[in-house]
Amino acid sequence: MQDTDLFYTPVWQLRELLDTRRVSSTELTETFLRRIERLNPKLNAYLTVTGEEALAAAKAADEKIGQGRENGPLLGIPISLKDLEATKGIRSTMGSLAYQDTIPEMDSVVAERIKASGAVLLGKTNTPEFGLQGTTENRLGDPCRNPWNTERTAGGSSGGAGAAVAAGMCPFATGTDGGGSIRNPSSFNGIFGIKPTLGRVPRAGGLGRPAPNLTSQSGPMARNVRDAAILLKVLAGHDSRDPGSMRDSVPDFLAGLDNSVRGLRLAWSTGMGYAAIDPEVASITSTAARVFEELGCTVDDPAFALDNPIPAFLTIFYTGNYTVYGHLMEECPEKLSDNARFCFEHGSQATAADYARAIRAVDEMKAKIDDLMDTYDLLLTPTMAVPPFPIGQPPDRIDGKDVPPRSSYSPMTRPFNLSGQPAASVPCGFSSEGLPIGLHIIGKRGDEATVLRASAAFEQARPWEHLRPDIE
Numbered sequence: 001m002q003d004t005d006l007f008y009t010p011v012w013q014l015r016e017l018l019d020t021r022r023v024s025s026t027e028l029t030e031t032f033l034r035r036i037e038r039l040n041p042k043l044n045a046y047l048t049v050t051g052e053e054a055l056a057a058a059k060a061a062d063e064k065i066g067q068g069r070e071n072g073p074l075l076g077i078p079i080s081l082k083d084l085e086a087t088k089g090i091r092s093t094m095g096s097l098a099y100q101d102t103i104p105e106m107d108s109v110v111a112e113r114i115k116a117s118g119a120v121l122l123g124k125t126n127t128p129e130f131g132l133q134g135t136t137e138n139r140l141g142d143p144c145r146n147p148w149n150t151e152r153t154a155g156g157s158s159g160g161a162g163a164a165v166a167a168g169m170c171p172f173a174t175g176t177d178g179g180g181s182i183r184n185p186s187s188f189n190g191i192f193g194i195k196p197t198l199g200r201v202p203r204a205g206g207l208g209r210p211a212p213n214l215t216s217q218s219g220p221m222a223r224n225v226r227d228a229a230i231l232l233k234v235l236a237g238h239d240s241r242d243p244g245s246m247r248d249s250v251p252d253f254l255a256g257l258d259n260s261v262r263g264l265r266l267a268w269s270t271g272m273g274y275a276a277i278d279p280e281v282a283s284i285t286s287t288a289a290r291v292f293e294e295l296g297c298t299v300d301d302p303a304f305a306l307d308n309p310i311p312a313f314l315t316i317f318y319t320g321n322y323t324v325y326g327h328l329m330e331e332c333p334e335k336l337s338d339n340a341r342f343c344f345e346h347g348s349q350a351t352a353a354d355y356a357r358a359i360r361a362v363d364e365m366k367a368k369i370d371d372l373m374d375t376y377d378l379l380l381t382p383t384m385a386v387p388p389f390p391i392g393q394p395p396d397r398i399d400g401k402d403v404p405p406r407s408s409y410s411p412m413t414r415p416f417n418l419s420g421q422p423a424a425s426v427p428c429g430f431s432s433e434g435l436p437i438g439l440h441i442i443g444k445r446g447d448e449a450t451v452l453r454a455s456a457a458f459e460q461a462r463p464w465e466h467l468r469p470d471i472e
Contacts, residue, residue: 088105109205122170184383196232
């Protein structure tokens with residue numbers, strides 16, 4: 001096959017090609033390594049490329065496939081890991097100068113499961129320092145750039161993963177999402193990504209100090225829903241090293257993927273009563289939500305409104321990250337970015353009363369969302385408040401309203417990190433400047449299956465996988 005055919009071949013088709021020996025894992029891996037060599041200088045999607053290790057793993061995969069034995073579900077398929085996942089024997093930077101040359105002696109749970117699946121690791125994708133912001137810039141090098149327009153942000157904190165998947169630099173990728181960090185770059189790069197239910201994918205084995213995980217989940221980023229479901233099946237499942245890990249048996253996320261969504265009740269909200277949304281984004285995503293009516297669903301606008309959850313989110317987020325990485329403020333403050341110091345200082349200043357009030361606000365928010373989800377199967381919103389913006393220039397004004405640049409562009413993702421619900425971003429259109437826009441699909445806790453089924457139905461009704469950035 002030609003390289004250009006393989007760059008964008010779905011993972012589920014790559015599985016068939018490998019099993020029938022029409023392509024080898026070595027050929028596939030070499031193809032993607034060449035792609036990375038050519039495009040990474042333009043996009044800075046990867047912080048570390050593991051060429052030698054990848055080719056050795058691909059050769060071993062070819063031998064196993066040739067033996068015809070039962071093997072891991074991703075045997076021989078290339079993948080990237082976000083560089084917030086520790087990887088044994090492979091540089092793991094956390095996007096920080098503090099860990100610039102760190103080579104861990106252990107894997108995170110996600111890295112363990114990727115290796116056990118037989119996947120071939122191409123490298124570690126770019127992330128802002130400790131994943132602390134929604135765009136991907138750090139002090140390790142140049143910013144990560146959006147393949148649809150290299151002057152625009154790829155989002156974050158899984159910006160490297162989003163850019164790499166969109167540009168055909170890997171078939172699919174893992175991301176992490178502590179406030180929108182899978183859904184944000186999925187929307188900005190025109191791909192699919194899902195944040196699973198909190199605890200569905202264990203979080204253990206990092207480089208920082210242990211802390212309660214109240215917001216963050218690892219999850220898949222892919223060019224289509226089926227590939228993401230395949231990867232989620234690999235990542236999900238209880239692990240005793242994560243005390244918050246779900247003990248439920250892992251659903252077969254692929255089983256009902258093609259089932260009809262007819263009869264589902266969906267709620268639509270433009271801004272959930274508190275968020276400023278760009279009018280073009282609001283129009284495109286509202287039109288996309290109505291696609292579900294064509295599919296036999298009921299789509300209502302129940303005027304759902306929350307008290308602004310962002311202050312409570314930031315209190316919990318800042319204190320959690322200060323607990324994990326705050327010791328670096330004394331050990332190597334000169335290696336921290338201004339943004340990291342800002343986050344850690346705010347985390348260190350929060351009182352026990354501040355934290356308790358934030359938890360109470362989250363409980364009240366959860367109750368309102370649960371009341372809504374008693375009536376509806378899914379909630380739809382815009383994923384992001386704006387299209388991808390110029391690198392280093394987050395908006396300070398949206399729809400005529402002054403907004404804080406630090407959190408203005410992602411107000412819709414963060415509540416569902418706090419509530420723990422599964423939430424996905426599906427590509428649903430383009431701005432007048434040709435930049436991707438995502439529709440946000442939120443489900444009930446533990447019900448990734450319905451989110452994936454609805455996403456797949458939308459994908460079939462309004463296909464997006466054939467739409468590719470001109471980055472050659």
